[in-house]
């Protein structure tokens with residue numbers, strides 16, 4: 289059976305953190321979709337895991353390090 293990733297509906301796509309590369313386990317994807325932050329990078333949907341989201345918020349509220357962006 290062929291399994292072409294391009295045929296997988298968006299809901300079943302892997303959640304990979306855009307920042308740290310963490311992957312949400314299949315059984316936690318439903319939860320991750322609620323707790324991770326969704327963003328856009330051109331045509332792509334990007335995800336930021338809950339930990340990186342918190343870190344980002346902290347660095348936005350604290351001092352902004354230009355190297356991050």
Ligand SMILES: [Zn+2]
Pocket residue numbers: 305306307308309310336337338339340341
């Ligand atoms: Zn992350």
